[in-house]
Amino acid sequence: MDILIPPHTRERYGDELDLDAITESDRKLKMAWQILNDETCKQCGNPIWICRSTNNNIGFNVDSTTCYAQEAIDTYKKNNPGVDSGTAKTFFAKPFTYVDGTTLPSRQDYMELQARSVEE
């Protein structure tokens, strides 16, 4: 199995990552990550056994959500004409909270919110 080393991991551990130090758990995590990637549709993000199924009982409703980070980038580019003049430049959005002393929501917070919206 190919072991892919993400750039941030390479930064942390150096170019000479000790492949012998990779444990069985690491290999299983890598395998799980690969399976998840392989089974997630690159076009729509749904599991491929759903979005590519020929089962006539499966349909799709279209909904939308807003990425406020991308919206901030779009607004920044619109308000700063000429800043987007090179293909080498990448813009990214860094989240913050407006109220001092508060933190960004955690994944747990998100999961609880999702669970509550399903219950309602």
Ligand SMILES: [Zn+2]
């Ligand atoms: Zn799909």
